[in-house]
Amino acid sequence: MTDKIQAIRGMHDILPQQTPRWQLVETVLRKLMATYGYAEIRLPIVERTELFRRSIGEVTDIVEKEMYTFDDRNGDSLTLRPEGTAGCVRACLEHGLLHNQVHRLWYVGPMFRHERPQKGRYRQFHQLGVEAYGMPGPDIDAELILLTRRIWRELGISEALELQLNSLGSLDERLAYRHHLVDYFGHYRERLDEDSRRRLETNPLRILDSKHPALHEIIEGAPVLKDFLGEQSNSHLQGLMEMLDAAGICFAVNPRLVRGLDYYSQTVFEWVSPRLGAQGTVCAGGRYDGLVEQLGGKPTHAIGFALGMERLITLLDEETEEASGRAHCYMICAGARAEREGALLAERLRDAIPHLKLIVNCGGGSFKSQFRRADKSNADYALILGDDEVSNQAVGIKSLRRDEDQVVVAQAELVSHLRTVLTL
RNA sequence: GUGGCUAUAGCUCAACUGGUUAGAGCGCUGGUUUGUGGUACCAGAGGUUGUGGGUUCGAGCCCCAUUAGCCACCCCA
Numbered sequence: 001m002t003d004k005i006q007a008i009r010g011m012h013d014i015l016p017q018q019t020p021r022w023q024l025v026e027t028v029l030r031k032l033m034a035t036y037g038y039a040e041i042r043l044p045i046v047e048r049t050e051l052f053r054r055s056i057g058e059v060t061d062i063v064e065k066e067m068y069t070f071d072d073r074n075g076d077s078l079t080l081r082p083e084g085t086a087g088c089v090r091a092c093l094e095h096g097l098l099h100n101q102v103h104r105l106w107y108v109g110p111m112f113r114h115e116r117p118q119k120g121r122y123r124q125f126h127q128l129g130v131e132a133y134g135m136p137g138p139d140i141d142a143e144l145i146l147l148t149r150r151i152w153r154e155l156g157i158s159e160a161l162e163l164q165l166n167s168l169g170s171l172d173e174r175l176a177y178r179h180h181l182v183d184y185f186g187h188y189r190e191r192l193d194e195d196s197r198r199r200l201e202t203n204p205l206r207i208l209d210s211k212h213p214a215l216h217e218i219i220e221g222a223p224v225l226k227d228f229l230g231e232q233s234n235s236h237l238q239g240l241m242e243m244l245d246a247a248g249i250c251f252a253v254n255p256r257l258v259r260g261l262d263y264y265s266q267t268v269f270e271w272v273s274p275r276l277g278a279q280g281t282v283c284a285g286g287r288y289d290g291l292v293e294q295l296g297g298k299p300t301h302a303i304g305f306a307l308g309m310e311r312l313i314t315l316l317d318e319e320t321e322e323a324s325g326r327a328h329c330y331m332i333c334a335g336a337r338a339e340r341e342g343a344l345l346a347e348r349l350r351d352a353i354p355h356l357k358l359i360v361n362c363g364g365g366s367f368k369s370q371f372r373r374a375d376k377s378n379a380d381y382a383l384i385l386g387d388d389e390v391s392n393q394a395v396g397i398k399s400l401r402r403d404e405d406q407v408v409v410a411q412a413e414l415v416s417h418l419r420t421v422l423t424l
Numbered sequence: 425g426u427g428g429c430u431a432u433a434g435c436u437c438a439a440c441u442g443g444u445u446a447g448a449g450c451g452c453u454g455g456u457u458u459g460u461g462g463u464a465c466c467a468g469a470g471g472u473u474g475u476g477g478g479u480u481c482g483a484g485c486c487c488c489a490u491u492a493g494c495c496a497c498c499c500c501a
Binding site for chain 2: 062284305368396
């Protein structure tokens with residue numbers, strides 16, 4: 001017991017009871033990505049540390065204290081990816097996908113951040129990432145949001161999610177605003193809490209988001225980003241809102257919506273669920289027109305979002321019944337001869353009926369206990385193989401779910417019989 | 425990283441203010457029926473009470489440490 005090995009804190013096993021939900025979500029996502037013309041890209045889980053430092057931002061929490069970083073044997077500093085966009089841009093640059101081209105890409109997989117675990121927040125978690133390159137928007141901005149809405153619809157959780165929207169403006173506009181904000185909050189330095197004083201240096205826009213009650217009044221009087229947006233930024237946002245209106249999407253403009261990663265600009269959005277407690281953001285993203293250039297490419301329009309799979313699946317747990325992947329048949333083999341012949345018969349059935357889901361009893365047991373297992377397996381039919389059946393080259397077939405008579409079928413006719421009753 | 429709550433069988437939970445061999449339901453295995461599941465009945469297996477120390481005649485219960493989970497902050501998907 002003392003040397004019991006357990007999973008790393010914040011990294012969880014996804015057990016068989018949960019995997020059908022994951023598969024359902026993955027199937028829906030895969031299908032919808034294809035219908036919008038997005039192509040899958042598969043990326044390494046480890047990248048050079050430098051990539052994340054340069055893209056996410058040196059002073060962000062992620063880079064400062066949340067990355068799993070280690071030295072490779074040759075001395076390179078590597079990092080388990082804390083998010084997907086940086087690696088995606090790196091791959092596109094490396095393979096020349098961004099030379100005046102348009103790309104719609106997606107990926108799923110684990111991300112790693114060393115945070116204090118909590119519901120909806122894990123050290124290894126999974127994201128769907130969607131990225132679109134080469135399009136200035138706001139049409140593509142709207143497309144991504146429409147795509148996410150369709151995901152919620154398809155999964156039956158539309159009611160659980162609310163869309164928030166904001167514009168961070170261009171880099172210049174945001175920098176100008178940032179200066180004014182630092183100025184403003186600087187006057188109230190004494191009244192700021194410790195966190196906010198720190199953020200004054202690192203990410204002053206974050207102060208606007210503070211939940212500290214004493215700051216409410218100060219925040220109310222703070223300069224508003226919207227006033228710093230130029231005509232281009234304003235019309236971009238305006239255009240997006242018009243498209244969302246036309247598509248019947250409800251949203252709230254949240255002037256305090258600020259994304260945590262440095263590379264965002266212009267459109268940012270977030271789908272939030274009030275049911276998930278403090279970690280309510282299920283899906284969030286925005287435009288990052290400057291990042292490609294920042295990583296050594298030509299200036300390239302880009303926008304993307306990330307969707308937290310665990311959070312999405314938590315919502316699903318509350319909304320939907322479990323879809324169990326039940327077997328068609330459970331083969332009961334009583335006696336040594338039946339066990340030998342049963343295994344071979346099962347293989348012949350699998351050859352003949354590729355979609356057949358068939359469980360063969362292993363580990364012996366009385367007829368009674370084997371029937372119990374057959375029932376527990378949720379299979380529709382029990383295939384019964386005992387001494388009598390083996391001697392007669394036959395199989396007993398009993399429905400476990402419907403009130404049908406048990407029949408005995410010659411093994412030679414078993415395939416066609418099963419095809420008929422199972423409609424395969 | 426900060427603060428608070430929690431940890432007993434595979435799961436959900438009991439065990440009065442510290443007092444005999446830590447119980448129940450579900451699940452699992454076997455049986456009632458030596459070839460028939462689901463309902464019923466009977467029996468069995470399964471615990472160093474998260475881990476390590478301490479206090480005490482005696483600790484599941486009190487104290488300390490540690491690990492993990494939950495909640496909030498922070499952060500974010």
